[in-house]
Amino acid sequence: MDSDEEQFMAAVRSGVTGYLLQDASASDVVAAVRAVFRGEAVCPPQLCSALFRFVAQTARAMPLQNSASRPDLTLRQQQLVTLVAKGLTNKEIASHLNLSEFTVRNHIHRILKQVDVGSRGEAVEAIRAHGLRHRSIKTSRASSTAPTRFWLCDSGLATPRCGARRGSFVLDVLESEENTPAEKPTDCKAGRKNLLVGPLGFEPRTNGL
Amino acid sequence: MREALVRLFCKRSDLLVVGQSGHAEGTGRHVLDSHCDVLVFDSLQTEWLPAILLSPVETMLLLEPS
Numbered sequence: 001m002d003s004d005e006e007q008f009m010a011a012v013r014s015g016v017t018g019y020l021l022q023d024a025s026a027s028d029v030v031a032a033v034r035a036v037f038r039g040e041a042v043c044p045p046q047l048c049s050a051l052f053r054f055v056a057q058t059a060r061a062m063p064l065q066n067s068a069s070r071p072d073l074t075l076r077q078q079q080l081v082t083l084v085a086k087g088l089t090n091k092e093i094a095s096h097l098n099l100s101e102f103t104v105r106n107h108i109h110r111i112l113k114q115v116d117v118g119s120r121g122e123a124v125e126a127i128r129a130h131g132l133r134h135r136s137i138k139t140s141r142a143s144s145t146a147p148t149r150f151w152l153c154d155s156g157l158a159t160p161r162c163g164a165r166r167g168s169f170v171l172d173v174l175e176s177e178e179n180t181p182a183e184k185p186t187d188c189k190a191g192r193k194n195l196l197v198g199p200l201g202f203e204p205r206t207n208g209l
Numbered sequence: 210m211r212e213a214l215v216r217l218f219c220k221r222s223d224l225l226v227v228g229q230s231g232h233a234e235g236t237g238r239h240v241l242d243s244h245c246d247v248l249v250f251d252s253l254q255t256e257w258l259p260a261i262l263l264s265p266v267e268t269m270l271l272l273e274p275s
Contacts, residue, residue: 014253016271026217033224037247082241 005050012051018042073111073127080107085124214249 011019018036020028021044032042043051073081076097083093090108094101108120115126211229218224227243230236240248250271 011253011271016253019271029214030217030221030224033218033247033249086238 005047008044008047009050009054019044019047021046073114077107077111077114080104081111081124081127084108084120085128 008019017040018032019042020032024032035042079097080093083096088096090101090104093099094104097104099107108123111123112118112120115123117123117126215226215229218226227245228239230239253271
């Protein structure tokens with residue numbers, strides 16, 4: 001397995017459902033975002049063989065693996081585990097999710113039982129190890145008129161703008177059509193919520209758009 | 210070029226960029242709070258990624274790290 005394949009497989013193991021090579025075009029990126037939103041996987045053809053080989057090897061190595069042993073958590077339970085993983089207390093979780101502390105305790109008790117562990121930390125580790133079952137994607141999603149909401153994140157290795165420190169972060173929200181690309185504030189003087197980190201190290205080609 | 214990608218996505222009415230960042234500490238919370246459907250990133254080297262993986266952000270697109 002070469003380094004590209006190893007990188008790709010590490011991403012798949014991490015739960016990534018789409019992967020694009022650096023030579024992807026702009027339209028490839030857009031198509032990939034739409035595809036993963038629809039619940040499809042995006043995989044470069046040249047890396048598919050690595051995936052197939054890995055599945056075949058895994059099947060040979062673990063023929064008796066019981067998928068039923070994986071925790072099948074509800075969406076609420078998944079939210080709770082996420083917050084537990086961040087180290088929040090029951091009280092903080094209750095406040096975050098607008099639940100009573102008693103309800104949170106109940107949820108966590110059930111999660112511990114389901115995962116068959118004795119502590120919150122063990123539950124988080126066990127769930128990480130097994131991975132969560134993905135919620136089924138509603139088919140109505142694809143036809144929804146609401147825009148797909150997504151987040152862009154880069155490695156923070158870019159040249160900072162506006163005197164920002166390297167890797168610094170300010171939330172940047174594009175709120176509907178009011179912020180057209182031309183109007184979007186992109187420097188510190190322009191106002192609130194600026195983007196401070198630059199290149200992704202990935203430049204989509206724009207030819208043919 | 211994140212700006213280039215933002216401009217690109219802004220031209221599509223079915224896509225809405227709700228946030229963008231480097232992988233600084235604290236980003237994970239912002240990503241979760243954004244309730245985004247898709248997370249696009251170019252690095253797996255983030256401390257907050259495990260929390261994201263356990264979150265309802267279930268669709269992630271990785272641009273091949275350079």
